[in-house]
Amino acid sequence: MRVMYRTNRSVLAAVLLASVATAAAQTKITAPKNKYSPSDDVKLGQQASQEIQKELPVMRDEEVNSYLNNIGRRLAGGIPAEFSHPEFRYTFTAVNLREINAFALPGGPMYINRGMIEKAHNEGEVAGVMAHEMVHVALRHGTAQQTAATPYAVGQVAGQILGAIVGGGWGRVISEGSNFGIGTAFLRFSREYEKQADLLGAQIMARAGYDPRDMANVFRTIEKESGPGGPQWLSDHPNPGNRYEYINQEARTLRVAPGNGSNSAQFPNVQAHLRSLSPAPSSEEVARNRKAGRETPTGTSGSRPAGSVARPNTQFTTYNEGNVFRISVPSNWRELGNNNAVTFAPEGAYGTVSGNSVFTHGIEVGVARNENHDLNTATNELLESLRQGNPRLTRPSNYDRGTIGGRQGLRTVLSNVSDATGGQEVIEVYTTQLGDGSLFYALGVAPREEYNTYANVFRNVIRSIQFAR
Numbered sequence: 001m002r003v004m005y006r007t008n009r010s011v012l013a014a015v016l017l018a019s020v021a022t023a024a025a026q027t028k029i030t031a032p033k034n035k036y037s038p039s040d041d042v043k044l045g046q047q048a049s050q051e052i053q054k055e056l057p058v059m060r061d062e063e064v065n066s067y068l069n070n071i072g073r074r075l076a077g078g079i080p081a082e083f084s085h086p087e088f089r090y091t092f093t094a095v096n097l098r099e100i101n102a103f104a105l106p107g108g109p110m111y112i113n114r115g116m117i118e119k120a121h122n123e124g125e126v127a128g129v130m131a132h133e134m135v136h137v138a139l140r141h142g143t144a145q146q147t148a149a150t151p152y153a154v155g156q157v158a159g160q161i162l163g164a165i166v167g168g169g170w171g172r173v174i175s176e177g178s179n180f181g182i183g184t185a186f187l188r189f190s191r192e193y194e195k196q197a198d199l200l201g202a203q204i205m206a207r208a209g210y211d212p213r214d215m216a217n218v219f220r221t222i223e224k225e226s227g228p229g230g231p232q233w234l235s236d237h238p239n240p241g242n243r244y245e246y247i248n249q250e251a252r253t254l255r256v257a258p259g260n261g262s263n264s265a266q267f268p269n270v271q272a273h274l275r276s277l278s279p280a281p282s283s284e285e286v287a288r289n290r291k292a293g294r295e296t297p298t299g300t301s302g303s304r305p306a307g308s309v310a311r312p313n314t315q316f317t318t319y320n321e322g323n324v325f326r327i328s329v330p331s332n333w334r335e336l337g338n339n340n341a342v343t344f345a346p347e348g349a350y351g352t353v354s355g356n357s358v359f360t361h362g363i364e365v366g367v368a369r370n371e372n373h374d375l376n377t378a379t380n381e382l383l384e385s386l387r388q389g390n391p392r393l394t395r396p397s398n399y400d401r402g403t404i405g406g407r408q409g410l411r412t413v414l415s416n417v418s419d420a421t422g423g424q425e426v427i428e429v430y431t432t433q434l435g436d437g438s439l440f441y442a443l444g445v446a447p448r449e450e451y452n453t454y455a456n457v458f459r460n461v462i463r464s465i466q467f468a469r
């Protein structure tokens with residue numbers, strides 16, 4: 001049985017009994033008028049979700065997504081019967097963006113930024129934002145807002161509804177995408193809907209065994225932890241006023257169902273897992289990269305590498321990467337941002353296979369956040385995570401020592417079976433540590449039969465690296 005009041009329980013007991021006896025009942029929520037049918041919500045949400053899958057850097061990380069699904073399913077089980085629509089399907093997907101943000105589409109698809117999980121103090125805070133979003137879906141606020149606003153038919157309002165829900169930084173990322181013009185003219189939910197999302201969200205949390213006060217807390221976390229430009233989430237979900245106070249007030253009327261509580265054992269594991277990945281980019285960085293005309297390897301083409309690849313130019317081009325490092329690569333290699341890292345590869349050498357970005361020739365360079373200040377261990381961890389996506393990658397037998405950009409570095413040569421061609425490939429791994437302890441890495445990839453040519457190129461690329469800090 002969960003204990004809600006841990007401190008001074010005996011002293012508080014009498015007071016609590018008294019306040020419980022006189023406390024107001026939980027707020028009665030009524031869904032707003034809506035001229036659309038729940039199946040319209042489903043249709044609109046699916047349409048929008050398909051676009052979003054193309055435009056946003058969604059994470060295909062099983063550990064993170066299944067964790068979010070566990071929280072989400074638990075919350076969905078707490079939706080009161082009168083607001084549960086049998087045709088709605090709640091799904092939960094992590095997005096590789098740094099901001100503390102999340103949104104949900106009509107009918108149930110929900111997207112949660114990686115930054116949300118990284119900055120939360122406990123699972124209850126993540127659940128708080130998810131419960132709030134879930135109420136917008138369950139009460140059908142997207143279509144309800146359109147009911148009040150316009151006489152348009154369903155097809156015409158799709159973009160507007162999506163815009164209403166996907167505001168702020170999301171809108172910026174999506175509108176930079178080529179296929180989707182929601183622009184910047186998004187609406188926000190009304191303060192009345194926001195208050196409903198908070199109050200019913202608190203009730204759902206309690207029914208699901210989460211402490212609803214964590215929802216009040218997460219709004220403070222969002223205010224405190226949001227970077228320059230202010231909290232995106234709050235610009236999409238305006239504070240109706242006294243948010244922290246009225247959620248806590250509502251919490252006092254609620255009995256938290258027995259369950260796992262807000263501090264699951266899994267939460268710190270998932271946070272640690274995320275810290276081991278390259279830092280998430282901001283939505284502004286992703287938008288800027290889109291604008292600069294970079295294509296992500298998972299981008300529009302979505303096809304297998306074409307396979308016919310030109311030899312590397314002897315002329316090199318220099319790139320300045322986010323004020324972290326400079327690197328020079330053969331001038332016929334393209335720069336491909338993939339959110340966590342940058343890949344330089346020639347035409348025909350990159351594409352997607354079964355939804356995963358792959359490249360057959362070239363070099364991937366990135367920075368992985370790392371808590372381990374021992375280069376060997378950090379490199380082992382990097383290779384372990386690399387092996388998760390490349391199960392046939394060999395293990396390193398030893399590391400050669402050298403320097404990268406004047407820093408002490410390690411090098412090892414591994415072999416792998418290419419996802420794209422099924423042939424043997426060689427992977428050269430270079431690592432060093434930056435001043436803040438994060439791990440800088442470069443992965444050179446070439447088919448085994450062309451490795452002689454590429455070994456020289458990799459050596460020259462690595463020699464060109466200069467760090468800014």
Ligand SMILES: [Zn+2]
Binds near residue numbers: 237
């Ligand atoms: Zn909201």
